[in-house]
Amino acid sequence: MVTATNLGFGRIGIKRQLKFLVEKYWNGKVTYDELIEGSKNLRAAHWTAQKEAGIADGHIPSNDFSYYDHVLDNSFMIGAIPERYQKLDIVPVERYFAMARGYQRDDIDVQAMEMKKWYDTNYHFIVPELVENQEFKLAYKVKAVDEFLEAKELGIKTRPVLQGPITYLLQAKVKGVDASFNNLTHFVPRIIPVYVEILKRLADAGAEWIQFDESYLVMDIVNEKYTKEIIQNAYQTVYKAFKEAVPSLKFLIATYFDKVDSNIEFVEAIANEIDGLHIDLVRAPQQLQPVVEKVKSFSKKIVLSVGVIDGRNIWKTDLSKAIKTVQVAIDALGSENVFVAPSCSLLHVPHTLSTEENIKNNSPEVYDWLSFAVEKLDEISTVAKAVNGENVSEKLEANQKSINNRSTSPLIHKPEVKEAVKNVTPEMLTRGTPFAERIVAQQKILNLPKFPTTTIGSYPQSKEVRLTRQKFRKGEITKEEYDQFIKDETLRCIKKQEEYGLDVIVHGEFERTDMVEFFGEKMEGYIFSQFGWVQSYGSRCVKPPILYGDIVRPQPMTVEMIKYAQTCTEKPVKGMLTGPVTILQWSFVRDDQPRSTTAYQLALAIRKEVKDLEEAGIKVIQVDEAALREGLPLRKADQDNYLQWAIDTFLLATCCVKPTTQVHTHMCYSDFNDIFTSIKRMDTDAITIENSRSDLKLLNAFKQYGYTNGIGPGMYDIHSPRVPSYEEILERARETLKYIDSELLWINPDCGLKTRGWAEVEPSLKNLVQVAVTLRKEN
Numbered sequence: 001m002v003t004a005t006n007l008g009f010g011r012i013g014i015k016r017q018l019k020f021l022v023e024k025y026w027n028g029k030v031t032y033d034e035l036i037e038g039s040k041n042l043r044a045a046h047w048t049a050q051k052e053a054g055i056a057d058g059h060i061p062s063n064d065f066s067y068y069d070h071v072l073d074n075s076f077m078i079g080a081i082p083e084r085y086q087k088l089d090i091v092p093v094e095r096y097f098a099m100a101r102g103y104q105r106d107d108i109d110v111q112a113m114e115m116k117k118w119y120d121t122n123y124h125f126i127v128p129e130l131v132e133n134q135e136f137k138l139a140y141k142v143k144a145v146d147e148f149l150e151a152k153e154l155g156i157k158t159r160p161v162l163q164g165p166i167t168y169l170l171q172a173k174v175k176g177v178d179a180s181f182n183n184l185t186h187f188v189p190r191i192i193p194v195y196v197e198i199l200k201r202l203a204d205a206g207a208e209w210i211q212f213d214e215s216y217l218v219m220d221i222v223n224e225k226y227t228k229e230i231i232q233n234a235y236q237t238v239y240k241a242f243k244e245a246v247p248s249l250k251f252l253i254a255t256y257f258d259k260v261d262s263n264i265e266f267v268e269a270i271a272n273e274i275d276g277l278h279i280d281l282v283r284a285p286q287q288l289q290p291v292v293e294k295v296k297s298f299s300k301k302i303v304l305s306v307g308v309i310d311g312r313n314i315w316k317t318d319l320s321k322a323i324k325t326v327q328v329a330i331d332a333l334g335s336e337n338v339f340v341a342p343s344c345s346l347l348h349v350p351h352t353l354s355t356e357e358n359i360k361n362n363s364p365e366v367y368d369w370l371s372f373a374v375e376k377l378d379e380i381s382t383v384a385k386a387v388n389g390e391n392v393s394e395k396l397e398a399n400q401k402s403i404n405n406r407s408t409s410p411l412i413h414k415p416e417v418k419e420a421v422k423n424v425t426p427e428m429l430t431r432g433t434p435f436a437e438r439i440v441a442q443q444k445i446l447n448l449p450k451f452p453t454t455t456i457g458s459y460p461q462s463k464e465v466r467l468t469r470q471k472f473r474k475g476e477i478t479k480e481e482y483d484q485f486i487k488d489e490t491l492r493c494i495k496k497q498e499e500y501g502l503d504v505i506v507h508g509e510f511e512r513t514d515m516v517e518f519f520g521e522k523m524e525g526y527i528f529s530q531f532g533w534v535q536s537y538g539s540r541c542v543k544p545p546i547l548y549g550d551i552v553r554p555q556p557m558t559v560e561m562i563k564y565a566q567t568c569t570e571k572p573v574k575g576m577l578t579g580p581v582t583i584l585q586w587s588f589v590r591d592d593q594p595r596s597t598t599a600y601q602l603a604l605a606i607r608k609e610v611k612d613l614e615e616a617g618i619k620v621i622q623v624d625e626a627a628l629r630e631g632l633p634l635r636k637a638d639q640d641n642y643l644q645w646a647i648d649t650f651l652l653a654t655c656c657v658k659p660t661t662q663v664h665t666h667m668c669y670s671d672f673n674d675i676f677t678s679i680k681r682m683d684t685d686a687i688t689i690e691n692s693r694s695d696l697k698l699l700n701a702f703k704q705y706g707y708t709n710g711i712g713p714g715m716y717d718i719h720s721p722r723v724p725s726y727e728e729i730l731e732r733a734r735e736t737l738k739y740i741d742s743e744l745l746w747i748n749p750d751c752g753l754k755t756r757g758w759a760e761v762e763p764s765l766k767n768l769v770q771v772a773v774t775l776r777k778e779n
């Protein structure tokens, strides 16, 4: 019998209950007990949904829940708590949140830990931070065990999910060591005992299968420092120790988001210690044959968990195809050695389609093509039933109908859009004039001081803004009233910026709920869910719009607003657009054509908008490519191809303006070293980057590769509520000047301010501008 399994489930709840609960706790509006109680209810609901959908007992994940992030949970559970948080005289839950968000009270001021994107998703994890003589010790409450017992009490047997130790260690950064420091050799012996303790307790509690997320196995992990021998040794040491200590447990090694490829050697090296391997066959279907062959050749029989249901997208699975894939594994390994699974944790898709009344009523055809997490659970169980010989023919027929309908629907295909993409020429992808000439021409018009100051775009989406929008949506106020409110907010925001002394002004983005949804709503080819939330970081969720068809921009999207904003000030106002690669990356997109084709369609729409803004007299236009880096394929061999079309996409969107129009972009990430030549090829007049939670050394790349255009590395972290002091920003700016030419440096925060309150924004920006004033005197 093939088993229906799951790798992980979202934690926020259908209506983002967890978000509101956690935020209320932060604001002192609910107690710790209420936080615990509320979370418990959510977990119970999620486990029950999985059980009811037919996920097998023992294969419903637990410990996939988190108040903030599951990697942070792991650090907390094994005592990898940096000293600056240990020192704080606060209760554990406060310490946990201090690690995630920083801590500021009275005269205590501690920064948050570094946050990074989880592989190529828009989920962010908290990077483990270790020291050379790190000691690992079990927390007083062991979350993985507590959650297992909690589910058990509900009559549900779960499969606890743990961060695979090797992956955990490779993801960690170590303070105060040089580049030759080897995380594996150094920490493996130290980390084993604490994991063994957890495993023992899980075994005592009655666990059978343990899922180790060894996601690093899909990366190019072997290099000079981490040689094959070192990695293999680490895997063997760890899993041998685990098996010896708790022989009763079964271990599933889970990989996802890409192919395992040659790293299968490391799995082979521990084949006797483990009991199963999960592979992603949606992202990397080509790995089925080679992995099956390899697993078959292992001396011990292990289970292959085949990820055939897309955990990263919202389309119905073609069940007949999935069944064929599963059958290949069954034929080679026997049905008792096959699990049916989603490609990765369902954390990355929204909860359920069943609450999506709007799509159902307004776009019934598209509704029929969709499948969210709960519906995917049903797909998993249907596939398992089908291969187990149960009669599910009705479901399969209905599925085939939806699949066929989608592939031929005229809703999707617009000949004129396909034609426009075909007609793109190389001339459309270049500014024509070099930066050195452009900047002179631009300065004649803009006349900016040295170290120009600006912000990334959004300003606080205050309660009032959100409430007024809600009122408008409910029809409680008229469109005129709403528009007037937004205009007033914009005017006030611009006056504030003038007061702070910022040089390049933004309108504040009050009319936008989300930087992608806003544009999606104005283009044809998109639909929107009501509750399609997925977690981005901590309590922050995003609701990716659904791009289902060829893209058309019927009319200007931002021009009226920006024109109005420019009438409010003498200073230049930046036109603010979301870039095509980011729109692509942060939407659920079609899986029926290459991503590059969809990207080009989006680029042509944005290009029209850029042109219209210029014609409306806007002198500075920012096209945000916040997510360009996160779309980078995990495997090096695939990266060049992506970067080629992604940068072309950006160029297509922006290279339609006169040399005098200043083009900015903004990117959110810190690891830009590996895409440096591509950043250069974007040839923007200024780029602002999120850099403040990471090491300044990263900026070395800009020096090393001779970056010649304007650049604004974030001077402080906007993801944390703490207010950076003048001294702190000044020090950061001075450090930055060691790497960046003073003629090129912009002074700005590291991202948009919409998640912050004015009480934080005001002092922060005043300090920021003061720093620019000081720098102008010093340089």
Ligand code: MET
Binding pocket: 456, 457, 458, 509, 515, 576, 624, 626, 666, 668, 751, 752, 753, 754
């Ligand atoms: C996530 S990047 C955000 C860019 C956008 N312009 C903003 O300021 O919010």
Ligand SMILES: [Zn+2]
Binding pocket: 456, 626, 666, 667, 668, 690, 750, 751, 752
């Ligand atoms: Zn950003």
